[in-house]
Amino acid sequence: MNITNLTVHELVEKMKNKELTSEEITKAYVDRINNKEPDVNAFVTTLCNEALEKAKEIDSKREAGEKVSNFAGIPVGIKDNICTKGIRTTCSSKMLEDFIAPYNATVTEKLLKEDLIDLGKLNMDEFAMGASTEYSYFKKTSNPWNLNCVPGGSSGGSAAAVAGELVPWALGSDTGGSIRQPAAFCGVVGLKPTYGLVSRYGLVAFASSLDQIGPITKDVTDAAMLLNIIAGHDERDTTSYEIPKKDYTKALNKNIKGLKIGVPKEFFAEGINEEVKAKLEQAIETYKKLGAEVEEFSLDIAKYSLTAYYIIACAEASSNLGRFDGIRYGHRTENYQNLKELYKNSRSEGFGAEVKRRIILGTYVLSSGYYDAYYKKAQQVRTLVKNEFSKAFEKYDVILTPTAPNVAFEMGTKSNNPLEMYLADICTVSVNIAGLPAISIPCGVNGDNMPIGMQLIGNKFEEEKILNTAYAFEQEYGFREKYKPEFKK
């Protein structure tokens, strides 16, 4: 049995039937990490020994007949911007290289409550700013489909680890596409929940009004299961909503007869790769075949989303990252004579170029005299984007677009060109701007066997609809059965 190839729902089934123990599962992943991590570089911190010990503990609990969760003993990977008590949380930054969080994020608590086993902390673009994971201070993560290519970002470590079977599933975070775009690049499933569905408490903030934690998984069922675990109101995050607890797996019935799918033509216009377009068009045909009604429409405002996004995200980031000042924790320069130098040198040394670029941009758009022209304007655009989406959802159940304009690109080709890197987010940012849920699932590969992602956007708190729409395609198309990452060098 190839354990690491199994989905989590399959593992859960096998544990239930006593075909597998947690130790066997965890051991299989540890072996896989030992074997493949040198190629993929998905982890900032691995916790292999701790994981094996915990696995034994859970097995003996289960054996002793103690009541444990169905997921008890399943390993998980956590993006390195989610706080884990007693374990380094670095945000892939020199600034937090030695930062050990004194508390758990709410989602971490939820994972631990289910007795999931933390296999380690996953690499990312520094402070989640980037689309290729090349901006990590520690290492560049490779795409398991082609090791010379990026895994996308910023949750590139999470997506590559799931695709490369180094973890069965993982948590990522998504501010402008950071779950969906790497999921698309790595041929896995990535879900960005509605803003407010998952607590942000303990997620190191990049842009507070846009950030959301979500699952990166092998298939849609796993995504629904992980969402079940992490969703829910948290009194420590007042922006999290109080909505009744749902079982998202119950929505997965493959029945999409009569479902109305809107396809915004602007997302298929210039800049979208022809092979990507072709696969998306095939997917649309599949949906029609399954009984959905597909219609093209115009979402004109979307083209302003990217600009508005970079203004809002950078503005919030410039403020959120002020706390990294070298005073209480994090990197402190050795080179200072006074307070101003302490601040300046600690931050200059601790942050990478992309983070500095965004702090400077954000500081600029908030400064007096420019606020109205940039930040305020961007907020107005944000309102328009929300309204436009609301209007669209009066007509359609789900909106279908590519997740990214292209497949994973080669390392080093965009990292020196910020503007081109920003364009990688073009299909995903409007979803964050509007606070909507969206899922990316693989819908095929291109001629070089690189995966192509399809994005399904839902109305607020309609995760069930996009999950089932994704599930219907997944079951029909069978991506996992057709294609495998080859670790091509």
Added chain:
Amino acid sequence: MLNENYELIIGLEVHAELSTKTKIFCSCPTEFGAEPNTHVCPVCMAMPGALPVLNEKVVEYAVKAGLATNCQISQNSKNDRKNYFYPDTPRAYQISQFDKPLCEHGYIEIDDDKGNPKKIGITRIHIEDDAGKLNHNEFSGGSLVDLNRAGVPLIEIVSEPDLRTSEEVDKYLKKLKAILEYIEVSDCKMQEGSFRADVNVSVRKKGESKFGTRTETKNMSSFRAITREIEYEANRQIEILENGGKVEQETLRWDDISGKTFSMRNKEDAEDYRYFPEPDLVAIKLSKEYIENIKNNLPEMPESRKSRYMEEFKLSEKDARLLTNSKYLSNMFESAEKICGNSKAVANWLLSDISRILNEKEMEPSEIPFEAEHLAKLIELIDKGTISSAIGKKVVEELFINPKNPEDIIKEKGWIQISDEGAIKEVVMKILENNPQSIADYKAGKDRALGFLVGQAMKETKGKANPQMLNKMFLEELKK
């Protein structure tokens, strides 16, 4: 003295710490005086990923303060970030309110210098968090950060530039302090920094309608210092103008020892706080019912209490005002009055000896160590003739040191009044014998001599002789 051709324009930004049990954005205690960095958590230490949650009590207290100062309460309000770097501000931003404060357009009524009522406008009251404290370490030369105070809730009460003299400022501040104490939203302990003010001062020639350039002096926490600062600063500005100069817009620091202001920063290096809406907190929405409910449950305010005292106890306007300026003093007045029934005497003791001692010791009325029962007992002892009021003064001093039943104090100290006729006669005879000149003076028509003799007798008995009896007996003897 101020140049009479000029007029002062003063506006105040008062910061009052709210007396909620827990901090504004986390559940750490607000208690003062704990070991450094013991009242902290990931939220108020601004650990990565920690999020603020607004304490509902803070909103309630601020709304109370707004209603008590005649403000309109906003049903739609929000928090904003004020960004700046300083080690006492761990997030590198204060969570304050920028363009949608909770309370706006209020006023407080004071008496102007001629005794006429004057409304001082309240521009706004908003909520925000206090910063931590830096302790400068003399040994290492560095500074240590104590974050116990970081996140203690504050309201900032911004006045209109309606104040014209330092006396008005003094009255305004005392009135404001009294109001906040009455509605029990702040302890207003100035020594602990829980009531402090930024003072904006400008001057202009009388008759001019345009305001002059103002300076702002930060963080003043004593009434006396504020009065001195305003006078110093006004004179400084007038002198500049009189010499043909221009007043610079700047932020100042007051040095109480030299009695001067010093520049902290000028307009050019004024910080750009880059305010923007706090994305970690949802908007504050208040229902009409919520506001009404708070309004209907406001306690009696100093103004109406003052009128009641003038009516019910026939106190003078001044005494009634002074008493009701402090909730504690006024509560003590009412409790003691209820026990002993002598309102005049209670008011007198509180406003003369007790207030004097408070001033000397730089204590707040809330720090009076003895109870209203003690004061009432003291007055009863005087009224019954058990002790003289001279002894009463000594008892009050003693009450501040060792608060207990005045009866026990006078017993222990042997201060009981001598009312025994024989004993008094003995003293009178002795004093007369030793002061033949005074007898002669009295007989020559100098009435003052009697006072001198009584004084001598009091001295002889260490203040314990019954003064009425002494008077009577001296008169009898002198007439012989």
